[in-house]
Amino acid sequence: QKEVEQNSGPLSVPEGAIASLNCTYSDRGSQSFFWYRQYSGKSPELIMSIYSNGDKEDGRFTAQLNKASQYVSLLIRDSQPSDSATYLCAVNMLKSNFGNEKLTFGTGTRLTIIP
Amino acid sequence: DGGITQSPKYLFRKEGQNVTLSCEQNLNHDAMYWYRQDPGQGLRLIYYSQIVNDFQKGDIAEGYSVSREKKESFPLTVTSAQKNPTAFYLCASSIRRGSQYFGPGTRLTVL
Numbered sequence: 001q002k003e004v005e006q007n008s009g010p011l012s013v014p015e016g017a018i019a020s021l022n023c024t025y026s027d028r029g030s031q032s033f034f035w036y037r038q039y040s041g042k043s044p045e046l047i048m049s050i051y052s053n054g055d056k057e058d059g060r061f062t063a064q065l066n067k068a069s070q071y072v073s074l075l076i077r078d079s080q081p082s083d084s085a086t087y088l089c090a091v092n093m094l095k096s097n098f099g100n101e102k103l104t105f106g107t108g109t110r111l112t113i114i115p
Numbered sequence: 116d117g118g119i120t121q122s123p124k125y126l127f128r129k130e131g132q133n134v135t136l137s138c139e140q141n142l143n144h145d146a147m148y149w150y151r152q153d154p155g156q157g158l159r160l161i162y163y164s165q166i167v168n169d170f171q172k173g174d175i176a177e178g179y180s181v182s183r184e185k186k187e188s189f190p191l192t193v194t195s196a197q198k199n200p201t202a203f204y205l206c207a208s209s210i211r212r213g214s215q216y217f218g219p220g221t222r223l224t225v226l
Contacts, residue, residue, distance in 0.1 A: 004157070034214060043205055043217040044158070088157065090215075102173075103215060105150075105157035 001026055004091050006106035015115050019076040023089030023106055026070070032092035033065055033072045037085045038108065044088055048074065079113045086110045118142065119218035121206050126223045128193070128200065136191045136221045138206035147189035148207040148215060151175065158205065164189055165211075193223065201225045 005024045013019040021035075032051050036044035048063040050056045050072065056063045062075040072091075076083055086108040093104045119140045128134045138147065146165045150158040160173030164183040178197025183189055189208075193200045203222050207215040 008155075036217075043220045046214050046216060049214045090158075102160065102163065103158075105159075107155065107157040 002106075003027065003093060003104045004089055004106040006087075006089050006109045008107060009110040010112050011109055012112045012114055013079050015079060015081060015113055017079055019079045019083065019111055019113070021074040021076075021087050021089075021109050021111065022071060023073065023091075024071045025089075025091045025093075025104075027091070027093050028067075028070060030067075030070075030091045030093060033063070034090040034103065035061075035063060035072075035074045036088040036090060037083075038088055039085045047087075076111075081113045081115055084111060084113045119206060119208055119216060121204075121218040121221050123221060124219065126221055128223060128225050130225065131195045133192055133194050134223070136193070136204055136206075136223070138189045138191065138218060139187055140189075140208045140218075141187060142208060142216070143186070144208035144210050144213075144216075145186070146209045146211065146215075147183065148209075149173075149179070149181065149189070149191045150205045150207065152203040152205060161191065 003026050035048045037047050038044045050063040050065045060077045064073045088108045089106040090103040122137045148163040149161040152158050159175050161179050162181045164170035170183050180192045201224050205220045206218040209215040
């Protein structure tokens with residue numbers, strides 16, 4: 001089992017609809033969870049971070065965390081063509097003595113918004 | 116403007132050469148990281164540093180070396196011992212317990 005698992009896609013969603021991206025992780029002790037957006041040929045851009053169970057909303061984006069089931073999801077409401085990108089899920093799998101976080105990344109889900 | 120810069124954007128290496136990738140940040144972040152990304156794969160951690168003059172190996176450190184002489188700078192050297200260095204290299208930084216932010220990346224190609 002991969003430590004952080006995502007469906008590679010491609011996931012196609014009509015413009016204006018809700019895009020739902022999922023991520024599961026293997027380490028039950030994981031503490032922090034992140035979603036990054038990566039356009040083709042560019043570096044990842046942080047969209048959301050979530051640390052506790054439940055939902056966290058930021059504009060059109062909502063991150064959902066369920067630690068008991070070991071999954072985290074990202075919902076994109078009112079999807080736009082500019083949302084077409086690869087979305088990377090990252091999980092804190094280890095805490096160092098200094099408190100910084102070593103992240104483990106999934107391979108990403110490629111999302112395409114169809115106009 | 117605060118941010119993370121990486122140079123060069125594109126780098127070509129001949130077989131047997133060592134090359135150094137630059138990463139600088141003016142965000143006053145304590146921690147810095149180097150990742151490698153290959154097509155169809157997630158980011159893999161090469162090295163990370165939490166404070167000046169200290170760094171730890173990540174998951175794929177063989178064939179790479181780093182230094183952290185200044186808080187702002189974390190250069191990565193790809194040595195000739197790295198057998199398959201062609202990849203997209205990403206530098207990131209963070210405050211303690213904070214989210215990681217990425218630089219624009221360096222695309223390395225072996226000729």
